[in-house]
């Protein structure tokens with residue numbers, strides 16, 4: 001449904017995207033994850049026909065046709081990273097404008113405002129909207145057509161819980177309807193919740209393609225437990241190190257890297273050794289460290 005075939009994009013001498021091959025199938029939601037400047041927006045723009053690859057092609061729809069062809073636009077709906085609408089128009093007028101442009105039935109306006117949880121604010125001028133409400137309006141416009149391909153660039157940034165719910169509902173419905181969804185995010189929680197697969201880009205290269213749940217597993221495996229103890233029993237450092245290489249005792253602080261099971265075992269060990277815990281914190285793994293690892297230290 002969306003197929004990137006060895007797509008590269010250079011801006012002058014700068015390589016934004018390098019040999020990307022990736023497929024998003026019907027009824028599949030794929031997340032693009034990666035540090036700032038790793039090529040996520042360039043990837044979506046290439047699929048939307050807004051950026052012309054220096055090499056390779058993007059094919060859209062069934063039967064597949066090049067995204068660069070103007071007709072291919074009909075098969076997609078695209079939510080850009082930054083949306084802007086005329087401030088003097090009401091939210092409803094904005095959605096109406098795009099509905100007519102798409103030649104869709106009148107009922108669609110209300111549906112789209114509802115999907116984006118904006119119905120209460122539809123009569124207000126865009127100039128009075130908060131940043132999150134403008135973003136929801138962008139979502140309403142993206143939700144208008146039943147396009148087979150849905151491209152969402154950071155759809156959840158700056159949204160509150162109700163706004164997040166609207167994005168989730170839109171993606172889940174699109175999947176159920178057999179559409180192909182490609183979205184970008186910096187939030188592991190969104191990705192875990194929505195994505196069937198996760199494509200990780202670092203420096204314009206696809207460095208990993210993870211299945212559902214794999215991201216959470218990889219992040220959990222890169223967690224760390226920090227505990228402050230009242231008294232450090234003799235030999236505690238060695239015992240912890242045999243449980244988790246890299247574990248360390250620094251003053252009254254115990255630091256144990258590892259997955260959730262290792263962290264639980266470390267707590268048990270502290271209890272058995274008679275080290276009373278005064279303070280406890282557990283962190284899941286950091287995305288930036290995972291990017292570095294996946295990119296072989298290049299991130």
Ligand SMILES: Nc1ncnc2c1ncn2[C@@H]1O[C@H](COP(=O)(O)OP(=O)(O)OP(=O)(O)O)[C@@H](O)[C@H]1O
Pocket residue numbers: 011014015016034035036037038039040041042043
């Ligand atoms: N029009 C342009 N001209 C020159 N360089 C560009 C242009 N658009 C993007 N780039 C560069 O291409 C690289 C990839 O940018 P892109 O916007 O795709 O990254 P991204 O992964 O979406 O980043 P972010 O997470 O910050 O949104 C960056 O180094 C960026 O500076």
